[in-house]
Amino acid sequence: MNWVAPIKDEETLQRFKEALREVDDKYYILFEIGVGTGMQLQEILKFKNKDIRGKEKIEASIGTKKITRVFDISEELQKIINDYTEGKDPDAYLIQGHTSSQTPLSREQAYRVFKSVGRDMGLNSIGAQTMRKTFAWKYYKTTNDIYYLQNLLNHASPSITYRYIGEKPNVEVVLRKMTPEENERSRRLLYKDGNGKKRMEAIIKLFRSLEKELDNPANSDAFYGKIDCLLEEVEELIRNFNNTK
Numbered sequence: 001m002n003w004v005a006p007i008k009d010e011e012t013l014q015r016f017k018e019a020l021r022e023v024d025d026k027y028y029i030l031f032e033i034g035v036g037t038g039m040q041l042q043e044i045l046k047f048k049n050k051d052i053r054g055k056e057k058i059e060a061s062i063g064t065k066k067i068t069r070v071f072d073i074s075e076e077l078q079k080i081i082n083d084y085t086e087g088k089d090p091d092a093y094l095i096q097g098h099t100s101s102q103t104p105l106s107r108e109q110a111y112r113v114f115k116s117v118g119r120d121m122g123l124n125s126i127g128a129q130t131m132r133k134t135f136a137w138k139y140y141k142t143t144n145d146i147y148y149l150q151n152l153l154n155h156a157s158p159s160i161t162y163r164y165i166g167e168k169p170n171v172e173v174v175l176r177k178m179t180p181e182e183n184e185r186s187r188r189l190l191y192k193d194g195n196g197k198k199r200m201e202a203i204i205k206l207f208r209s210l211e212k213e214l215d216n217p218a219n220s221d222a223f224y225g226k227i228d229c230l231l232e233e234v235e236e237l238i239r240n241f242n243n244t245k
Contacts, residue, residue: 003125004125004126004127004128004129004130004133005125005130005133005166006130006133006134006136006137006138006165006166007123007130007134008134008137008166012121012123013035013134015121016031016117016118016121016123016126017031017032019117019120019121020113020114020117023113023117024113025084026095026096026105027110027113027114027117029080029081029084029094029095030044030045030095030105030110030131031114031131032077032080033052033077033081033131034131034132034134034135035131035134035135035138036073036074036076036077036135037058037071037072037073037077037135038071038132038135038136038139038149038152038153039058039060039071039132040060040132041107041110041111041128041129041131041132042107043060044094044095045093045095045104045105045106045107045110046104047093047094047095048090048091048092048093048094049085049088049089049090049091049092049093049094050090050091051094052073052081052085052094053081053082053085053090054078054082055073055078056072056073056078057070057071057072057073058070058071058073059071067154069151069152069154071152093105095110097109107128110128111127111128114126114127114128114130115127118130132153133164133165133166136149136152136153136161136164136165137165137166137167140165140167146158146161146162149161149165168233168237169237210227210230214227
């Protein structure tokens with residue numbers, strides 16, 4: 001399975017939207033709503049025209065536990081939605097499977113179209129989560145607020161959200177915003193069964209083995225490239241850790 005990534009380049013994002021529009025306006029609208037709000041594909045497909053037309057905010061359930069979140073709809077996106085739904089039956093599904101169909105577009109068909117358009121553009125990391133990841137990445141780059149995204153996306157920790165959007169964790173930001181309850185939980189987890197020391201020992205063991213491997217003449221250049229990237233990331237994490245009061 002290919003890794004699904006956000007579209008981080010604005011020009012590429014616009015080209016992808018236009019390519020979807022050439023297939024059918026409904027795929028373009030679907031993608032605009034996903035990128036504009038951060039809602040999941042399957043939740044958007046449930047909407048009827050009356051559920052989203054003229055709305056500044058919309059409530060939707062996320063995850064298997066059906067946790068409710070409120071998603072903002074910008075003025076620009078409201079106009080796109082209103083133009084698309086103008087004159088349409090309020091009780092009809094926003095994204096219909098076929099013009100004459102009374103059922104919504106299937107998640108599988110939306111995925112196939114996204115994937116096909118991405119492949120034609122040379123984008124191999126397009127999937128059902130591309131919309132949401134693109135929204136989250138753009139929001140993070142604009143606000144640097146990883147905690148808002150963590151809550152909106154219902155992630156268990158900021159580190160999961162960082163991985164989700166393909167960004168390196170900012171340890172300084174995370175540590176400064178840890179609550180007393182979260183700090184207390186970390187203390188318990190690190191003390192339990194010597195878990196903290198075991199994790200540190202595993203990391204030390206890894207670096208010791210890599211240190212020995214550095215002198216192996218059989219290593220490829222790719223090996224040294226991986227080591228260099230690993231060291232850069234670790235060094236950045238250490239700098240952030242040391243700078244955190």
